[in-house]
Amino acid sequence: MAHTTRQKEKLIARVRRLRGQLEGVERALETDAACSEVLRQIASVRGAVTGLTSEVMEAHLREHIIAAPTEDERRQAGEEMIEVIRTT
Known part of the structure; x- marks a missing residue:
C-alpha cells in the first residue's frame, strides 16, 4: 500500500504511542490501580486504535x-474494505 509507505513515520509514531498506553494499562493492573483508572486507560487505548x-x-x-485508475482495481479495493469491515 503506497499510502502506508508515505505515512510510515506518522503511523509508526501512533503505534508506539499505543504501545505506551498498553504498557500503562499493564502497570495499572500490576500496581492494583482502581478499576476506574484501568477502565479509563483501556478506553484511551480503544480510542487510539479506532483513530x-x-x-x-x-x-x-x-x-x-x-483514485483507482480502473474499475477492476476499484472493485477489488472495495471488496478488501468490505472484508475488513466485516471482521471488526
Missing part, C-alpha cells in the same frame, strides 16, 4: 477506491 484504524481506512478509500 489509527480510521486513518488507514480513509487513506485506503481515497487511494484505492476514489
